[in-house]
Amino acid sequence: MVGVSYNKSLVVGVLALQGAFSRHQDALTELGVATRQVRTPQDLEAVNALVMPGGESTTMSQLLESSEIFEPLAKRVEEGMAVFGTCAGMILLAKKIIDGRDDQTPFGAIDIEVQRNAYGRQVDSFEADIDVDSLKSPFHAVFIRAPRIASLGSQVKVLAYCGEDVVLAQQNNILVASFHPELTNDIRLHELFLKGV
Numbered sequence: 777m778v779g780v781s782y783n784k785s786l787v788v789g790v791l792a793l794q795g796a797f798s799r800h801q802d803a804l805t806e807l808g809v810a811t812r813q814v815r816t817p818q819d820l821e822a823v824n825a826l827v828m829p830g831g832e833s834t835t836m837s838q839l840l841e842s843s844e845i846f847e848p849l850a851k852r853v854e855e856g857m858a859v860f861g862t863c864a865g866m867i868l869l870a871k872k873i874i875d876g877r878d879d880q881t882p883f884g885a886i887d888i889e890v891q892r893n894a895y896g897r898q899v900d901s902f903e904a905d906i907d908v909d910s911l912k913s914p915f916h917a918v919f920i921r922a923p924r925i926a927s928l929g930s931q932v933k934v935l936a937y938c939g940e941d942v943v944l945a946q947q948n949n950i951l952v953a954s955f956h957p958e959l960t961n962d963i964r965l966h967e968l969f970l971k972g973v
């Protein structure tokens with residue numbers, strides 16, 4: 777690691793309505809920042825940045841509404857809060873969801889169109905080593921019923937591909953991965969995220 781250029785006094789939230797949030801919290805803790813599970817608008821007010829984990833995006837969408845966190849979160853995102861969306865989290869941050877539920881509203885925070893469960897049943901889950909811009913060695917990426925970025929706007933910066941597909945991308949305050957970076961013991965992508973907060 778080349779020095780530490782992120783602010784350790786940050787409180788980083790992990791959206792904990794549903795899904796794979798606890799290993800994200802472990803990775804962030806290992807990086808030395810305080811974390812907080814976010815389930816309510818009050819929790820959200822207490823954090824400087826947010827990880828939106830993988831899970832089931834349709835369920836998360838419903839829970840975001842029922843917990844009345846959708847609106848305040850949309851506002852924070854628009855104000856520039858740094859958010860790292862992984863897998864289902866990426867789906868929710870997209871501008872458009874393909875094969876989503878009819879009543880599923882994404883945040884539209886990053887100019888990508890995302891297709892849910894795009895890799896088909898036979899390869900519901902797979903793993904691959906990917907080269908990430910700015911990392912010196914490959915990152916082992918775990919894809920679980922992964923979404924695929926079907927298209928992206930010119931303002932979106934591509935940080936990694938898997939084959940032909942963009943799997944890690946960034947636009948301003950928003951970082952998204954179509955895989956689960958928390959499932960390996962490699963904390964470099966969480967570190968990359970914190971550097972951008």
Ligand code: GLN
Pocket residue numbers: 829830831832833834862863864865867892893920921922923
């Ligand atoms: N298929 C899930 C969805 O549509 C995402 C999978 C994941 O987050 N691992 O929400």
